[in-house]
Amino acid sequence: MTVSGAMKLWYLVLLLFLVTCVTSDDSSLYTCHPGVRAPGVTPAANPPQMPSLAGVNTFTTKIEAVIGESNMTVSAEEYFDYGNNRAALFMLMSGYLYKLIYDYNTNELFYVNPDLSCYTHNLTTDTNNVFFGNIKLSNHLHVFNTMDALQFAATQGQTYMGQATVRGILCDYWRTCLTWPQVNSTFTLDYYFTTKNWVTPAAIPQVPVRAEVFGYRQMASGPHKFHHVYDYTEFRTAPPDDTTVFETPAMVVCANRTQVRPPPQLTQAFVYREEIVPKSGVSTTADVWYDNNLKLVRYDFRPSSPAAPYHNTDAVTEIHDFNTGVAYVIDRIMANCSIIPIMNVSFDTSLNVSVAANHQQFVLKMKSPQDLFYIDNNYTYAGQRYARGEQCDVFIRQRSDFMLGGVAINATLEFYFLSQDQIQRNNDGNLVSQVRDIPVQLNVNVPSIPYMVTYSIYDYDPEEPAITSYDVSTCYSIQNKMGFRITFYGNFDRKVRTYKDIFLYQSISLAASIAGVTPIRITKPSFHMESGNAYFIATLVDRAPVLKRYRKLPGKMVQYNNDAVIQNIMTPDMCASLCSQNTNFTCNSFEYCPTSKVCTLSKIHTSDGTVVSSTQSCDLYDRSLGSNSFVEVSLPDAWQNLKNGVIKQLFQINIKYNKNTKTYTAQDISNDVIDSTDLPPSSTKTLQSFKSMPNRYVPNFDDNILSGQSIDDCAQACVDQTSFVCQSFEYELLTGTCFLSHLHPDEHPRVIKGIQGTDLYIRDYTSKFTKLPGQTVLSSSNVIYQQIYDTNQCAKLCDNYQAFNCKSFDYCSDIGTCFLGKTHVFDVPKADIISNPMCNHYSRNYIDDFTRTALKTIQLVNDRVVTGVTLAQCAKSCVDTEAGSCASFSYCDMQSLCRLTSASLKNVGQVSATASATCDLYTRQYFPDGTGYVSNPQQYYSQKSTSTNMSSSSVAGIAVAMVILGVLLTAIGIFAYLRKTNKRIQDIRMPSRD
Template structure:
């Protein structure tokens, strides 16, 4: 019997009637129509779904095994886990597809339910579609009832429990077995874990079966049911083959989801054996033949030679890779190497090509649906395949896709829900040297990656290798581009890329589209072609003998040889040999990527083209610019948009210029712009008093501050053209004229930067200079800056009554008794430090005109601005001594000013006058040295007289405390 039923322990399922030999046994016969005696209980009917633990004792074979049995008849599934002699065996029943999966020691075998002899033991009969359904425990009992069961009484004890006992006789012709089946159920009234009136306790089988040639053998089995429950687990993985197991021959019951040709995702690559996690971001575009991979090297090796994060872009249009260090900002242009995960050889292993959307994840027709499991708490459909992609042995690949009743709400792009989302890829190595690699996939988005931001290689080229351009399209269809902007840019890039045989789309970058009432403008940057040597993979000390299509003399380096190979017109050059010592370059039509056809050489190196197929000979930058200009001028540069309503919109370029200043990041310093408040994508029509071109936004701000013909109150800056449009009108005066702009920003003169706010405070409530109907503190600040009757140093603004009070004194100059709390108003005093540019940890050596101690840096700035005895152009402030050193030294004093390092001091260089205009140091007077000496002596006498007067005044007030901070003076002539 062991030979029949124990080749694999999968036969033990549900009632699991296994067979073994025993002593003499009298054959039985069934009595299908037997009637129960009066008062006999009926054989219990059990629920169709359950779980239980079982101990099976095979008496004559002298062994036991234990099992856990799961039956979910409602969902037509079942599973069995068994342990015998330290070995686990798992059996999974796929009733819908008529298959059994048996897993022993990580090896899965597949068989049909209808063709498996063991299934007869568990049931039979027809089902929908003619596929037999294996009987559950209740089904076997029903089968026993049909054959006739006899109640044997209730006196029997099973595991100490009083039990009802039934017996029937069965015969199964397939295995030619005749046996009696004894069933034992707990008597009603005994509480059990299932909460049902009666649960099965034991099944005992005694019988005989025929081996061969009429030879029979007796058997005796006892099965004890423990912890019987009528609720099977809800976890679907119980009924599915385990992770990391592939079952060859499994039926493909559903198609695997399909991936689109463009997508982005973030991944974690987990290596449990190496205790390592690597993160990466991937942008993939099969239509454009581009891939970007952002990660960090695992070791220090070329091309990065460090562990800095990097961006690597692969261009399969040319076979070129761009490796960019994200910290150092350098770039290496090189060939796409064999072995990169996104590339594969063609069938003859001659050249590389980009993996398709599915093959990037190693997906093909070999995968079969293997059930549902969770990944990161997400319900997934799992597809499994056995493959040899990563090693010579077979490995198990498992792809997890989001289950169809789940949805993924993207936070990018137009599509709110993306179908067919990959969640995880697990690769499990087979054999003694097995491994596991887990790819956790996040943020999977199958919308088109933005080629301008995702595949930007502009940092790999210097300014001489770029041409910025603007194409004008006379059209009033600008508003249409609010919806079709991306489509328009993509169509325009494809049109430019088709120039003169074809350019890689990577060469058209930083494209933008703007429009006004009459025109549409496309702005972009055209890049030079990649170095030809970057299109070829090197095989050092190798040559391809007898394959030369052309031999060139006098070529001394591989760069020149690659240039010749890439530009030859008479044939397509796919490889070359360079013998630098002999100055010989041989060109060939053949590929030799795998090196199988190459010979050793001590003097030469072989190079073969990375990609195959049609080879586009890319033209250089200036040639591409000439062709593009020619197309626009001739009117052949046309972008066609297919609209949703079926109509077409054609935009024809009419003008092209390279007179463009590109500032794509809008990065500006704070020095000049601190005097302005900016509004992105805004402009004011008719505000143009002066227009400058080809300037930066910093230069524009400085020009506005330094304008002397009119008072510049605002400017517009257009980043794509470098236009600077200045105006004498403050936009706050005509806010109704501010309109949206697609390519310019509006900067409004901010007078608040020149003042320091003290909230909830008034100082000037008794001021006679009062303005009402003032709508903002900035408007009040402007009144103070422009006031001519006196030097306005501060103001109070009360927004609840729209009132502005101007003052002659700074908050530093008034007694504390004048400073009052008022929650309805705010005080603003001149921020003199705003007129200076700071250089930290520096000081001006040997040029101190005046030194004051015990003041703050802002007070020091105020003293410098108000200094009358000399033109204060800068000051040092040393925080450790609260010392202020005023100086007439300006940074423009070339050769006269020495800036040296300092631990505690900082240099403040005067940049602006109080009215906001740019500070320029006054020129020297026309006095001679003799006259200046006489003037100096006179001032010395006057100073002595003043000193005496001050000394007397101080004596009168000696003992009285000053209301403001004490200020002391140091005589520099007597100091060291």
């Protein structure tokens, strides 16, 4: 191996420099004959054998070549890998790096020049195959192994010359005489190896140190003599740390390279995230959903500038519908939406160029999966390299149609795919869990600019994206939507429910097909199953404006191609409709002149081309996708088609269970479903006053029924009900139907029944109170209720109590007893707060009656200042102010300062807020019973006094009746409790029933 290394590098340099050699003085060293010992050399007794390095099949080394007659030094690196049948030789000459890369598996020798140009030679016929050989093993071309190279040298008759010191290293050295007819040269070659007892960096005995060449080349002008010295350093028998030295360099295209195999074929639909990193500038990320079957693309990104149609740099979603040629641009922060034509500057579009009627026509089309990544069979396999820590198969090519800023340019593209022996396990899709041939990275180099960019591809999922990913419902007002529900009858047990997603996606496709719309118009789809029914619920949106199918070219017109002229057309939208609905010919473009109200229709596409000229009075509109775009129907027609399809039993879902297929036929369809996101939102705080019981209802207790409601609307309707006291409501999720009831189900738990698709909401009176667990405060209270089922029922009694303003209550669950109190926990001495693990105390949340305005205050009017109190105590002070005259308060937390005032921000035009560094403003919104706070509270209190006061005799009568029932039901428990608290039986009450 070492001999071959010296000869190989010498031969390469010889080829480069022998033509410049000069004649030198005669010397015996230059006189050499094959197989003959050099003159004056006497063989040593028992000379050592030349090192064999048996078993060494891989080496790397650095070589310094001194070309004496040319006054030149060349540095080289040599890499040899017998097991993988490859080798490489790098040379640095005059500041330029040359590379020779040997691929014996493909029989190719690659020459890489300093300017990174590359060309490919046949390794069998190239004369430089002498460096690493071209032997045949099992009919395959193979590199020399170490012993082959040494046996080749041994046949030339080496002579052991003894020991010499080279570069301070003690060496054994041998001499041989060689003739190379390839370059008509004869020379003497001396080999120097470390002695056996010399410790080498490679940890093996006797590595090459130097090769020295004396010889001549026979030329027409006579023999030209030469003298070369090759020093070996850093000789190693391990593979190089960077195995890419055996591959052509990154971003280098080698002409005439063998196409070993084409790049992988992508699926027709996939999802991925990409990181775009230019060599200089700002890196960006984007998410892509692509479905060539549905002709839909979604692209989430952040615009680099606030230009149209974005007008800001917020995160946006672009959804391209290649069925119609329309793009939906959605601002994900502001939820604004613009509908525009798909433009050729988009990454997912390409031009479908054709010639018709002697004019070039340019029509957009959706890129195929391969085109999306600029992948075609012109790529050549360039070996394996690592990208993002993954071993990848690399493909490379040059092309002239790479789009940058909407302009096609020349670029080198290098694509990394997960290597064929690697597998990716994803956690996204359910159909494909292990994937091969995953795109990992695309590197692009545009030398003419210069410009370099890397596209790293993450989370690649080769499954069809969910149609819900292409939601354009925010682009339409409620007038342009129609919610619908399709009902199936049958057995939808647990086994069937595992196929819920298949039901959903078949329903989406069926609905779109039957309605005559693109799938993107079926928005917010969901599928619900009960034991005997199933429902497909979705919202059908209107078609995009027809004008948005056409690209506008302001101030342009088509000369001599007016196939139809229509007068008195008021808007370009009307002209677009005439073009789309024209039956006499296929209208592909039109001009609209707003001044003359003239609409001109044309058969040709002219968004680009020579037939377009300028004008100041008209605008040209060109159909973006051509005449083969999908013809959509209006919302009323689509709804009619869908109804008819269900009525005719065309809406059929086929589910395959093992070997059997079962068909589910839709039986009913209705459009009484409201898109709740477009309804005016009611206060979420209102809903917090109710506790929910999913899949529950109370039969036969519906006092009022409202349709088309959101859950918040239903809660607000219950609170605002005036004809009766609404204590609960049921909400039917599928229809948005709301059922109001006077019944508080906590008091009648047995009437609550189970049902799918309906939720029960019960007034949660405890939301108005703060809990003090394991404590009692009202042990001396005279108002006691027995047989109370839960805390909420006790809170209701306190909230509705008429004899006094109930501010707190104790509830003891072990004896089902509720104690009502006139005082708040802030008002009682600490000695009255008693520990009792079976009871909890609840005091009213005064702060809930207020809304907070941070770091603001108002000019105080009739103010009262309280110090050393908490925020909750400040709110209580405001509520407790006589006749409700406190309308707001400011609380300064750092000073524990509370300022009460009769002024309020609700007095519009009279009071304004000012900035404050330490205080917050709280404006009163409610009276204690939940009634909205008014600016004239005296009127409210006078009305409450008239309508709610009860005489003492009435209260006593209720108490007597409840005492009798309470004693009968819980005599033992009550007697024990009364003994403990020194109360009388007459103090015990039972709750009244509705």
